[in-house]
Amino acid sequence: MDTKNMREYLGWLYYQYLLITGIYVLEPWEKSIFNTVLFTMVAMVIYTSYVFVPVHVRLALEFFSGVCGGQHESTMALMN
Secondary structure, X not given: OOHHHHHHHHHHHHHHHHHHHOHHHOOXXXXXXXXXXXXXXXXXXXHHHHHHHHHHHHHHHHHHHHHOOXXXXXXXXXXX
């Protein structure tokens, strides 16, 4: 893909973003505030997913392996 087509395509994507979110009617300073809040929230979701999802998946796997009969002997000895 050549540079001109890529630039036109990115411009088209940005235009679609403006239309879908409805921010094309805002003033420039309002657009910048909206974009800042939106991208900050997206960054926070990505960071939270990166940090906490693996921990929750590991804990869920440990829980379900325990529920399905995968308990260790040391756990059973403590329960008796």
